[in-house]
Amino acid sequence: MKYDLPQNIKDLTAYEPITGNFKIRLDANESYVPLESLQLQAFADALQEIEFNRYPDSGANRLCEAFATYYGVNRDLVTAFNGSDELLSILISAFLGKNGKLAVFEQDFSMYRLYAQIYCADLEVLPKEDDLSISVDRTIGLLREKGVTMLLFSNPCNPTSLGLSQQDVLRLVTETEALIIVDEAYMDFWDQSLLKSVGKYDNLMILSTCSKAVGLASLRLGFAVAPAKITQALRAVKSPYNVNTLSQVFGQLVLESAEYLKEAAAEIIENRKWLQAQLQELLAYDEIEDVYPSCTNFVFLKVKGSKQIYQALLERSIAVREMSPYLRITAGSGHENRALIRELTDILKGEAK
Known part of the structure; x- marks a missing residue:
């Protein structure tokens, strides 16, 4: 056959x-904003120091430290990835388990559903309101009714440009038992981030990226900020050398340019x-x-x-x-x-x- x-x-x-x-x-x-000449010179200088014959730092430690410092979060809860796509793939393939059920929203980032299809995830697509907003009460009810174990959504939302407040997202976290994964790729343009709340709840994870406001889309840098238990698991299931040295070094330099x-x-x-x-x-x-x-x-x-x-x-x-x-x-x-x-x-x- x-x-x-x-x-x-x-x-x-x-x-x-x-x-x-x-x-x-x-x-x-x-981002349309170009890097400054001093940053470009720092890139050129850093190239001379890179040992291209050596594997990258497996933990991307300096990069994660720069991210944690810029955003004011605990370094121990930060893990770096080769873009958010690698992270999404890992979350859906490894964190749902045999009996898990993933929920996403009808109008949201298309890659969530794509990875769910690739990994044959049990998927529940939740509706939004006619104005494309999210009803928190309705969502909580559906998460309970459908037995959802993981909710993944972007906030602010790509593509609708709308956002849920901190208070509304925390209702999802505290009034359900599902793992709530909030993709904050566009949160640099708003003031409702929950990055500093990670660690206070055992079912809240935040995803972040350098591809939007940071202006490093070409480097493919994504981050997970998660409770210690989840962070430990993320570091165990990711590839050992998942973020290349160039991305680590250049990302660190820009994240240090507050x-x-x-x-x-x-x-x-x-x-x-x-x-x-x-x-x-x-x-x-x-x-x-x-x-x-x-x-x-x-x-x-x-x-x-x-x-x-x-x-x-x-x-x-x-x-x-x-x-x-x-x-x-x-x-x-x-x-x-x-x-x-x-x-x-x-x-x-x-x-x-």
């Missing part, structure tokens, strides 16, 4: 991000506010049905003809994310935001390229 692919992966297709040369990229929620990081996040927030206000004005056009309030570095819109508008923007060398019937637009620099609004307005007016 010839080998056949398992049913859970037989129909999967590779993730294909937008490719091509576009003047303005507002599709991947990356003033730069805070200024960059503040600038991005201001540009997102400007972009959101300008997009709100476009509600005057019938095609723009809703502009959701954002606590992230992007704006989420409900749009009639989203595919056509997306394609029209590509033709004008501007890439955004199309998620029919929505568009997700990352806040760029002032110049990029102005160009996006100008071109989008022309499209809505029906003006030719």
Whole structure:
């Protein structure tokens, strides 16, 4: 009998991000803020000290120390990963167990469901409200009713740009017995982080990343901040040398640049506010049905003809994310935001390229 692919992966297709040369990229929620010249020089100097013939530090200790110092958390509760994707894969493959059940929300980061499918997890998809918000009472009821052992969600949410307050998330933690895993990839742009609450509860884990506000998407750096028992297990099941030396060294250097990081996040927030206000004005056009309030570095819109508008923007060398019937637009620099609004307005007016 010839080998056949398992049913859970037989129909999967590779993730294909937008490719091509576009003047303005507002599709991947990356930071537009460039590294400073002093940081780049520090990178160059550090290269001379790296022993490329040696394996990386298995615990990424200096990197984790820099992360813990910047965010004001206990270093002993921090574990580094080769991007949040490696971490998500480990959580779903190793922490559910035979009888575990994972819950995610209907409108949330697509990779949660992908990894659940890959590892044949028992998955419960929880609904959100019509306005894409989360009802905490409804969620608590469903977690109990469905016997969920792990809830994984992004806060603030990608793609909706909405967020749950600290108080609401802690209700999920204290009023259920499930492991509550909160992906705070975009929390640098909001003020409701629960990082400093980790360790006070035995069922709260926070995920973080250097790919958004920190501006190091190319290095693939993710972190878990978890209670001691879970941290011990994470370090046992991850690959011994999972974070390469270049990522460790460069990540440490940037995380130690506290003033730069805070200024960059503040600038991005201001540009997102400007972009959101300008997009709100476009509600005057019938095609723009809703502009959701954002606590992230992007704006989420409900749009009639989203595919056509997306394609029209590509033709004008501007890439955004199309998620029919929505568009997700990352806040760029002032110049990029102005160009996006100008071109989008022309499209809505029906003006030719």
